[in-house]
Amino acid sequence: MNKIKGIEELREQLSAFEQDISESIQQELTRVNRAVSMEEFSFIPFNEDVSGYMDAIRLDSEGQVVLDTSFHDCSEKHLSACIADNEIDHWNMIGLLELLKDTPPVKLKRYRLKGKSGKNDISFTIDDLIPLTVSKKYNYDRLVRLINNRDYDTDWNQPMQGEYAALYGHKRNEKVDFFKIKGTQVIVMPGIYIYPTILTEAAIKNF
Numbered sequence: 001m002n003k004i005k006g007i008e009e010l011r012e013q014l015s016a017f018e019q020d021i022s023e024s025i026q027q028e029l030t031r032v033n034r035a036v037s038m039e040e041f042s043f044i045p046f047n048e049d050v051s052g053y054m055d056a057i058r059l060d061s062e063g064q065v066v067l068d069t070s071f072h073d074c075s076e077k078h079l080s081a082c083i084a085d086n087e088i089d090h091w092n093m094i095g096l097l098e099l100l101k102d103t104p105p106v107k108l109k110r111y112r113l114k115g116k117s118g119k120n121d122i123s124f125t126i127d128d129l130i131p132l133t134v135s136k137k138y139n140y141d142r143l144v145r146l147i148n149n150r151d152y153d154t155d156w157n158q159p160m161q162g163e164y165a166a167l168y169g170h171k172r173n174e175k176v177d178f179f180k181i182k183g184t185q186v187i188v189m190p191g192i193y194i195y196p197t198i199l200t201e202a203a204i205k206n207f
Helices: 007-032 079-084 090-101 140-145 162-168 201-205
Strands: 054-059 065-069 076-078 111-115 122-124 129-132 178-181 187-190 194-196
Touching: 007 054, 007 065, 007 079, 007 090, 065 079, 076 079, 111 194, 129 187, 129 201, 162 187
Parallel strands: none
Antiparallel strands: 054 065, 065 076, 111 122, 129 178, 178 187, 187 194
16 A cells, blocks of 8 residues: 655655756756747746736846746746745646747857956856946937947947847836946946946946
8 A cells, every 4th residue: 555645745745846847947048048038938837817917037147037027016026936926836837847948049149348458358248237227218319428438349240139129128128228247347338239338337326
């Protein structure tokens, strides 16, 4: 006769399942190497009451799985929090993993700002751009005057093309003009090219 498993043992198995499949989802997002919009999926693998608020899935700067959301009180939510809040069940977690396995990767462009006056060149992708939120968007003429190649040359060999749309496809970037390159204090502005600016993070926060 098979031994009936106790509640604690079943809880441990469920916890292990959630951990394992979360790591598999994380691995698939690493492979895909981009944020994936829910519009790419044949169905949205979240419970019905929240599925309409899930916009995209991606990895954050710490490599954790995050959902970009349209909830009135938050714009992003970790997958672990969605699990804890019963917004995705185990079958939907399997469905999410299957959808991601069918999602093709996109190789991100690598941009290079050439340093001047002894400054090192800076190499980065759009995933290295940290949004700096400001209270209002500036008009085109004002933004153009903030472009500055004093310390770094714009990468004229690498126009943004489709990556501009990909960058602003993230809800968190919708009203952002300026981004800091991760690991630096350099502030850039996306456009036809990615332009360095003379701005500092402190100056932007004081706008």
